[in-house]
Amino acid sequence: MQNIDELIEEAQKQGYKITPQRREIFKILVNNDSHPKAEDIYNILKDRMPDVSLATVYNTLNMLKELGMIDAIALFEDDSVRYDPTTKAHDHLYCLHCNRIVDVEKDQDDLGFTEKEISGFQIVKRQVTYYGYCPECRDILKTT
């Protein structure tokens, strides 16, 4: 999700209508590396469109998921789904204290992997999450 216009074009090509709500959600997501949850997006959106509903946020996120424009991230110890507009395969760091998610810049690894076979399984996706403490929280917790 880098380019809004391409995204809109693709959505329209797939038969989706472009509403002001969707356009605004797109804007929030483009170049967003914060891995927001639905409600984070809703809160930003409300400032710009006070009458928007949370259901529309979920609708739009599900639409983008189907279009393959965003990924969903499930976490242990955090019960809301986090969304990621970077769909290129990459790993995540999750801070158990502040709940931030940070991308891991991968050095070489099998990045462009799409389908692989392990133990007879046909793999379509891999999720790697490192749980720990970010530098900031680490310092805070050290002092306490």
Add this chain to the structure above:
Amino acid sequence: MQNIDELIEEAQKQGYKITPQRREIFKILVNNDSHPKAEDIYNILKDRMPDVSLATVYNTLNMLKELGMIDAIALFEDDSVRYDPTTKAHDHLYCLHCNRIVDVEKDQDDLGFTEKEISGFQIVKRQVTYYGYCPECRDILKTT
């Protein structure tokens, strides 16, 4: 979680009381590689103790989690936590069709890793999940 008696001893040492309910849940978990959810355990348990409550299952699982005797696994596209009595670090294969979780036998990898540093994060745990289709489901879906 291999040995029930050691588990009971450890639980008692930590101040927990050993009830028939807990003893029975322990039995269900020992040497169980099916990665059950709370309700799976509850269903097995009900046959042996018809008056047991689901709350007790959750209580006991949380207790075992605190004791470090089991792990919890969060999954994308599956909204209940799966429990794993094998706490030694290992990866998982998740079948998107039948929801089975299978352990990945690791060849060499950095298995005994406990704490590591990545991007300034202090890592305490890593979760690796491969999403795909198990051999059985693969065949079924191929025919369809």
Add this chain to the structure above:
DNA sequence: AATCTAATTTATAATAATTATAAATAAAGA
């Protein structure tokens, strides 16, 4: 520009996993 129709939005209810509560019960120690 006015009309049409199916998709979308909205408010709201439903769902589902898990946790909280509080009274009844029971484990373990004295």
Add this chain to the structure above:
DNA sequence: TCTTTATTTATAATTATTATAAATTAGATT
């Protein structure tokens, strides 16, 4: 056996997400 405190149970509460259905609207058609 008695006592204390943890545990169990039934049930309510919580929370993220999905479903529903009436009102609205995007985008195509006239």
